[in-house]
Amino acid sequence: MPLFVVDENSCTRCGACVAACPARIIELRDGVPSPVEGAEKACIDCGHCVAICPPGALSHRSMTPEDCPPLRKEWLLDPERAEHFLRARRSIRAYTGKTVAREVLARLIEVASHAPTGHNSQTVSWRIVYATEDVRKLAGLVIDWMRHTIREAPELARGMNLDRVVAAWEKGIDRICRSAPHIIIAHSQNDRFAANSCPIALSYLELAAPSFGVGTCWGGYFTAAARSWPPLQQALGLPEGHICFGALMVGYPRYEYHRLPLRNRPRISWY
């Protein structure tokens, strides 16, 4: 199959596909969008050419206009709603304990899969720790890492308040996973984009979750331990060469929020 085909009858020759293509592999030949030499290799399958074409005249080998849902402008947020939507997101640290259906978690990951990835590489993989007892077990391994760090690198441990987290654990308070029923981990080979792509995808998931009634919180301690503590790495069993680039606790929030808290004014400099 060719890289893309254009319905010459409906193509308006507007050139939008040429301008939008990140790899610059489309040119107008006799007014019709055509692949430049070497296009097959350079194409990153981002679908911009299909998505930007007003009449849906361009069909890419990886997606046709029929595959791609229409963009519903009436569903887009105006600036006030966008600000409110973003400011209403909260880190949730008190959960009901009720499990979230697997389908809901899978759907959230589907949504998060539309986050940008470097070069459209889409290399983010997901591990869902579904059983709550497994979340507890893994949190316990994070505590082992903290005890080890307190012993071996006390200054680092002090900087992260690890002694307080361990003391809480010993009193039955889970400050690692906040007693959330599930954890979702974004992992990948350590390619040149993964350290950005994984957290961005997790941010998408975090932003989408409240619309499903689901709350999340970043597992910073969990991620730090997963990056460096072999017993946790073994327990997680990520594929060979994969790194945990971020983790979210996931569950149903026990409480609702009623206000948007304040944040520092942004530090901006104009160059």
Ligand SMILES: Cc1cc2nc3c(=O)[nH]c(=O)nc-3n(C[C@H](O)[C@H](O)[C@H](O)COP(=O)(O)O)c2cc1C
């Ligand atoms: C990289 C990162 C790591 C975090 N790690 C933790 C964590 O281990 N435990 C926790 O309770 N919150 C964690 N948080 C949540 C922050 O504390 C939270 O974002 C901040 O207090 C602001 O609150 P908000 O998210 O509700 O706006 C983390 C957030 C980020 C971005």
